[in-house]
């Protein structure tokens with residue numbers, strides 16, 4: 247049996263679970279008029295109502311005890327102080343240093359990293375101002391109007407999500423596009439209506455070796471050079487690199503003057519506030535980018551200082567452990583009632599699933615409990631007319647995170663009232679449902695009653711804030727980052743590596759090389775061999 251199952255608090259939770267699983271949220275609320283107040287917490291501009299979760303004081307106390315027994319506080323401090331918490335890669339995971347104040351002192355291997363972070367920010371700011379003020383000119387003397395970020399995974403999802411989320415705060419004269427997929431169509435559609443003379447490519451890749459990104463970057467260079475009459479000097483006016491790999495950047499033909507660096511202690515999915523955020527800074531400007539960073543930092547400080555019982559990311563993380571390991575839930579739905587956050591669930595998929603999708607502990611021992619749940623979601627109200635049916639009446643229990651704001655950034659008549667009415671109503675309907683008696687009392691024909699019953703007892707968090715601002719978005723992202731860390735700490739896994747992506751990459755290289763090879767070289771299983779043969783016969787020669 248694993249050491250997690252051996253923990254006193256885990257055993258207490260196992261014993262306690264049936265008593266709470268047999269209760270309905272209706273009863274928990276009826277028994278405690280102060281429940282909403284007691285289970286609502288406000289910090290860093292975010293108000294988390296977690297009263298509609300299937301918990302009581304005992305559940306919470308056992309969960310906090312589990313966190314303490316798992317050394318969460320010491321491990322959090324190790325994370326924040328630059329210790330090598332990414333044990334399988336022998337690296338720190340110091341994304342919090344990226345948003346620390348300029349006078350902070352945070353060491354990795356005995357060196358304060360904050361001055362370098364600040365120097366890169368200043369380099370980004372100078373460049374962003376040059377582009378935004380139109381002083382930076384393309385090869386034909388025209389200013390830049392289109393920015394194309396080329397990157398994938400953490401070098402794409404953060405910039406895409408944040409540029410979308412903060413569109414209201416962006417310079418609308420600049421058009422941002424994102425190319426991530428190696429599928430030709432992604433590049434072709436992104437540049438179809440762009441003028442190369444007015445286009446800047448931001449090549450974002452921590453390693454600068456990722457197949458998809460490098461393929462797209464080379465295609466972009468050819469596309470530019472074709473328009474620039476083959477003049478190689480044009481590349482310098484139209485390409486910048488965001489990377490940790492100076493040699494590969496130079497090898498591609500981008501001078502290190504136009505490279506914005508970061509460090510191996512910044513993980514891809516934790517890099518949106520590093521140089522990887524350059525597209526964001528180009529869109530919203532340096533001052534707002536600093537506000538964005540300050541929002542992250544405010545949540546970092548809350549995570550560092552608030553007692554576990556009043557700590558937003560800790561509570562959210564522990565609730566995920568509670569459902570995953572004791573209710574056997576498989577997924578978490580993230581449902582932002584804010585159109586600007588339409589890409590937030592996709593962003594969280596990498597953050598949560600690449601971090602906590604592990605089946606061995608940091609020490610390499612196979613776990614005997616479930617780890618990271620599947621995150622998914624869509625913005626409200628769209629999801630209500632699609633998959634909410636299953637959440638309300640299906641057989642699976644799906645904890646939901648609802649996110650909403652008091653103010654619309656684009657007020658139009660009654661729209662916002664209706665939007666917020668819907669999010670509040672959904673949380674209520676999920677928790678309390680509708681009994682058979684209530685359905686019958688509405689005069690429903692007997693045969694329809696079972697179909698119209700809502701069992702309820704479906705848990706949700708309601709996260710509310712005044713308004714979506716750069717700072718609030720930073721805090722929201724940091725909230726989920728630290729929640730992920732909390733879960734990983736309980737499960738004893740390394741949330742900062744991602745070995746699970748390697749095998750597919752390796753095999754794809756082999757298969758790609760075989761498209762032009764001999765039949766005799768095909769040494770895969772019969773199904774893989776057949777697929778390769780089929781493609782050889784049907785592909786269009788390059």
Ligand SMILES: O=P(O)(O)OC[C@H]1O[C@](O)(CO)[C@@H](O)[C@@H]1O
Nearest residue numbers: 399400401451452453456514747
């Ligand atoms: O920034 P890079 O090095 O191109 O990597 C892109 C992405 O690839 C991964 O390594 C794995 O898919 C991610 O963790 C990372 O964000």
